[in-house]
Amino acid sequence: MTLTYNTLVVLLGCGLLGLAAGTVGCFALLRGRALVADAVGHAALPGVALGALFAAALGLETRALPPLLAGAAATGVLGVLAVQMLARTRRLREDAAIAVVLSTFYAAGVALLSFVQTVPQAAQAGLSHFILGQAAALRAADAMLAGLVALGCVAGCLALYHPLRAACFDPQFAQVQGLRLGLVDLALLGLMVVVCVSGLQAVGLVLMVALLVLPPAAARLWAARLPGMLLLSGLGGAVAGLAGAAASALWPTLPTGAAVVLAGALLLGLSMLMGPEAPAAIVRRRRATP
Amino acid sequence: MNPPDGHVSSGAGLRAAFPGTDTSPHPARPRETPPPLAIRGLFVSYGDRPALEDVTWTAAPGLSAIVGPNGAGKSTLLRAVLGLTPAQRGEVLIQGAPLSARRGRIGWLPQRAAVDWDFPASALDVVAMARTPRIRWFGPMPRAEREAARAALAEVGMADFADRQIGRLSGGQQQRVFLARTLAQDADLVLMDEPFAAVDAATEAAIVAVLRRLAAAGRSVIAVHHDLSTVADYFDHVLLLNRHVIAAGTVGEAFTAENVAATYGGRLLRFGNTAVLAEPAA
Numbered sequence: 001m002t003l004t005y006n007t008l009v010v011l012l013g014c015g016l017l018g019l020a021a022g023t024v025g026c027f028a029l030l031r032g033r034a035l036v037a038d039a040v041g042h043a044a045l046p047g048v049a050l051g052a053l054f055a056a057a058l059g060l061e062t063r064a065l066p067p068l069l070a071g072a073a074a075t076g077v078l079g080v081l082a083v084q085m086l087a088r089t090r091r092l093r094e095d096a097a098i099a100v101v102l103s104t105f106y107a108a109g110v111a112l113l114s115f116v117q118t119v120p121q122a123a124q125a126g127l128s129h130f131i132l133g134q135a136a137a138l139r140a141a142d143a144m145l146a147g148l149v150a151l152g153c154v155a156g157c158l159a160l161y162h163p164l165r166a167a168c169f170d171p172q173f174a175q176v177q178g179l180r181l182g183l184v185d186l187a188l189l190g191l192m193v194v195v196c197v198s199g200l201q202a203v204g205l206v207l208m209v210a211l212l213v214l215p216p217a218a219a220r221l222w223a224a225r226l227p228g229m230l231l232l233s234g235l236g237g238a239v240a241g242l243a244g245a246a247a248s249a250l251w252p253t254l255p256t257g258a259a260v261v262l263a264g265a266l267l268l269g270l271s272m273l274m275g276p277e278a279p280a281a282i283v284r285r286r287r288a289t290p
Numbered sequence: 291m292n293p294p295d296g297h298v299s300s301g302a303g304l305r306a307a308f309p310g311t312d313t314s315p316h317p318a319r320p321r322e323t324p325p326p327l328a329i330r331g332l333f334v335s336y337g338d339r340p341a342l343e344d345v346t347w348t349a350a351p352g353l354s355a356i357v358g359p360n361g362a363g364k365s366t367l368l369r370a371v372l373g374l375t376p377a378q379r380g381e382v383l384i385q386g387a388p389l390s391a392r393r394g395r396i397g398w399l400p401q402r403a404a405v406d407w408d409f410p411a412s413a414l415d416v417v418a419m420a421r422t423p424r425i426r427w428f429g430p431m432p433r434a435e436r437e438a439a440r441a442a443l444a445e446v447g448m449a450d451f452a453d454r455q456i457g458r459l460s461g462g463q464q465q466r467v468f469l470a471r472t473l474a475q476d477a478d479l480v481l482m483d484e485p486f487a488a489v490d491a492a493t494e495a496a497i498v499a500v501l502r503r504l505a506a507a508g509r510s511v512i513a514v515h516h517d518l519s520t521v522a523d524y525f526d527h528v529l530l531l532n533r534h535v536i537a538a539g540t541v542g543e544a545f546t547a548e549n550v551a552a553t554y555g556g557r558l559l560r561f562g563n564t565a566v567l568a569e570p571a572a
Contacts, residue, residue: 177475
């Protein structure tokens with residue numbers, strides 16, 4: 001593999017994306033929102049297809065990202081709103097509501113995609129890459145944009161560190177303290193949507209949730225306090241993103257999403273075996289000090 | 291009252307936890323001070339099920355217990371005061387002002403906190419979170435706030451466990467950490483939801499010590515309390531509640547056998563010094 005400028009930028013972009021996913025994912029996991037991230041990812045598919053149709057209708061360049069990502073963000077948010085509305089009826093619990101919304105939006109996306117294939121201009125957008133991710137197909141400008149947006153998400157998380165931590169640990173107590181819980185949750189959701197959407201092309205919408213969940217889950221097995229967990233989760237995400245992008249560059253048939261998730265899963269597996277906070281380590285300690 | 295875990299407290303921790311407060315047992319109170327809590331005509335219901343009906347109560351400064359059977363709306367009353375449960379009707383004044391003006395300045399000890407015990411936080415982290423409203427949104431916790439949290443931990447005899455992850459503490463220790471968090475809020479009015487439910491002896495002692503020190507510092511505490519046998523020992527005032535107010539006042543005036551029996555809808559049976567409450571089957 002020759003390290004062209006394009007490859008380097010794509011690697012950097014994927015690393016930053018992993019960093020952001022690991023950071024935002026920390027709070028998403030601690031707030032119990034991991035499945036919501038999955039719903040956002042799947043609900044983004046119809047938006048991508050609609051964005052491509054919209055761009056084709058306007059005669060825009062069909063590979064241009066902005067309409068695709070705007071569509072993804074729109075339907076992603078719509079999906080989350082649908083989950084909240086279904087859960088509020090109290091006829092469906094939140095887990096069931098997420099399952100319903102996730103599959104319905106994804107189905108709508110698949111149906112729209114088959115229609116997109118019949119529209120010549122839109123068919124060239126390469127939308128299938130959005131499902132499983134293909135970093136190798138990323139252009140340098142796209143990767144740079146995704147990386148910058150990802151850095152913005154990291155900054156957002158750090159700027160809201162104390163409110164986010166309070167909302168994650170004890171939401172009711174945080175409310176008693178005067179924290180606007182609804183606003184903090186909205187900010188967290190916004191960060192999750194932005195990370196998911198900026199990772200669509202590289203990691204794919206089906207597997208984006210893994211990049212949000214695997215790094216913090218692994219990091220918790222090494223760190224017993226939030227600052228350490230946040231740092232390790234960001235690092236782990238960056239490593240997984242880099243490794244996935246590199247693997248995809250080496251073997252162009254390998255979808256990046258799959259490579260990223262496998263790298264993240266490997267991190268979690270190793271952490272389970274070796275992390276000082278892992279169940280195995282706790283059992284070992286208990287045996288050592290009878 | 292001996293502090294838990296055999297620590298001998300000099301009271302210095304209290305002054306550190308409550309800077310600028312008078313810790314003499316009988317602080318002078320200006321006559322104009324509004325009551326810590328005044329509730330007028332409060333109605334709360336969950337769907338069609340009424341939980342509180344026309345509750346009007348003015349809490350006196352000091353230590354007050356809310357007593358009543360299960361389902362009497364005791365927790366609901368506290369939650370409505372805090373704005374956690376919406377009220378259909380009624381007015382709540384905290385130190386003479388509505389909640390919107392007092393938000394973030396009421397101490398709160400929830401019932402056996404239902405938090406994720408695996409959360410990556412040490413005991414000190416949990417207590418320090420009480421100081422969140424005083425600091426900016428980002429950056430490390432300022433040293434003064436961490437010290438205030440540390441002093442509150444020492445108050446409940448948990449100084450030695452400051453760096454322990456909260457999941458690795460015993461149940462009683464966890465409860466004392468949450469008690470320290472309530473202390474670190476440094477509020478003039480503290481609401482506690484069954485602080486004595488299922489606690490070990492050390493924790494009960496810690497709670498009693500905290501109650502007395504708060505009262506001595508001129509703070510007011512309103513606690514939902516289950517154990518009728520200790521109401522008179524721990525509290526000055528009592529509210530007998532069963533969806534509406536049965537009786538309220540000083541323990542001496544209001545906490546009578548007749549009022550308690552009326553509250554529980556049953557009869558209080560006496561066996562010498564012991565009183566047994568015969569609750570009718572629901």
